[in-house]
Amino acid sequence: MLQINLEKAIEQLKKNNFKKILVQIPEGLKTRTDEIALELEKNDFEIITIMDPCFGACDIKIEEAKKLNCDALLHIGHSEFIKTDFPVVYAPLEYKLKNLETFLKKILDYLNENQIKKIGFVTTIQYINYLGEIKDYFNKNSIGVNSKSGEKTIESQVLGCNYSSVPIEENILYFGDGLFHPLGIHFATKKEVIIANPLTLEIKKLDKEKNDFLRKRILLIERAKDVSSYGILVSTKVGQNKIIFARKIKKMLEEKGKSVKIFAMDYISEDKLLGTNVGAYINTACPRLSIDDYSNYKKPMINAFEVKYLLGENYDNYALDMIY
Numbered sequence: 001m002l003q004i005n006l007e008k009a010i011e012q013l014k015k016n017n018f019k020k021i022l023v024q025i026p027e028g029l030k031t032r033t034d035e036i037a038l039e040l041e042k043n044d045f046e047i048i049t050i051m052d053p054c055f056g057a058c059d060i061k062i063e064e065a066k067k068l069n070c071d072a073l074l075h076i077g078h079s080e081f082i083k084t085d086f087p088v089v090y091a092p093l094e095y096k097l098k099n100l101e102t103f104l105k106k107i108l109d110y111l112n113e114n115q116i117k118k119i120g121f122v123t124t125i126q127y128i129n130y131l132g133e134i135k136d137y138f139n140k141n142s143i144g145v146n147s148k149s150g151e152k153t154i155e156s157q158v159l160g161c162n163y164s165s166v167p168i169e170e171n172i173l174y175f176g177d178g179l180f181h182p183l184g185i186h187f188a189t190k191k192e193v194i195i196a197n198p199l200t201l202e203i204k205k206l207d208k209e210k211n212d213f214l215r216k217r218i219l220l221i222e223r224a225k226d227v228s229s230y231g232i233l234v235s236t237k238v239g240q241n242k243i244i245f246a247r248k249i250k251k252m253l254e255e256k257g258k259s260v261k262i263f264a265m266d267y268i269s270e271d272k273l274l275g276t277n278v279g280a281y282i283n284t285a286c287p288r289l290s291i292d293d294y295s296n297y298k299k300p301m302i303n304a305f306e307v308k309y310l311l312g313e314n315y316d317n318y319a320l321d322m323i324y
């Protein structure tokens with residue numbers, strides 16, 4: 001079960017004497033907006049909840065907090081990712097796992113059966129609270145565990161746009177749910193990824209999904225190759241804004257005789273692009289847009305790091321950037 005630990009955040013807000021708080025809640029938790037506001041109001045804070053969509057700690061609404069005359073921003077669901085000139089307090093989400101020890105035993109059996117004696121360990125912020133317990137368990141059972149912090153990420157934390165915490169070991173154990181991060185780990189580092197999903201209790205090697213992913217990417221890039229005009233999508237979200245990169249790509253494509261426009265917006269969505277008339281999109285914002293959500297767009301959308309393949313680089317060494 002997912003839990004929001006507001007206690008620490010409330011303590012921090014009180015310690016700094018912040019009274020007027022702008023609260024930012026990720027999309028998946030919007031149904032708990034009232035519950036969160038009530039809990040904070042009980043502690044004598046004046047609450048405004050910002051309802052714009054939010055998916056990560058790259059999206060910190062400090063300008064809105066300033067405009068609304070708030071003392072601080074309370075960002076729920078994620079951990080610090082960018083430095084700001086305005087007070088931001090984080091209340092990350094945590095999974096409360098039942099039967100962790102039974103699942104760890106299952107992972108241990110899998111590692112022993114596959115004669116894996118050393119792993120690099122990564123997870124997402126929702127499971128970071130179990131890091132110490134997991135490392136202790138494996139160390140006690142003769143499995144070496146390496147973990148490290150990355151550039152802007154805490155120990156063992158991976159993000160869909162940042163795999164810099166992946167350790168050097170050949171076998172990486174990803175403790176978490178979904179395929180987006182394991183695929184990212186593999187294509188950013190070329191390492192073997194073992195997925196241990198504590199929600200489904202499934203343990204497996206990332207296998208045929210790698211080929212499926214690559215096939216889909218190549219199809220998308222090939223579709224985007226055939227057009228003569230591109231729209232480069234830039235997000236104005238504070239941690240996603242890559243305008244310098246967008247200008248560089250524009251120049252590269254124009255040198256190849258393509259027509260290129262840059263389209264900027266806060267939250268990128270198909271409806272905002274309906275009036276435009278380009279043949280394909282190049283996304284410089286969250287990589288998830290073009291990986292998980294590309295089918296929401298009528299025109300092909302590739303990620304900015306894939307422009308090199310558009311320009312002719314061989315797919316043999318297809319890779320994701322370690323930090324997007």
Ligand code: SF4
Pocket residue numbers: 055056057058059081159160161162239240285286287288
């Ligand atoms: S850019 Fe995407 S993957 Fe990176 S932190 Fe933001 S929402 Fe997450």
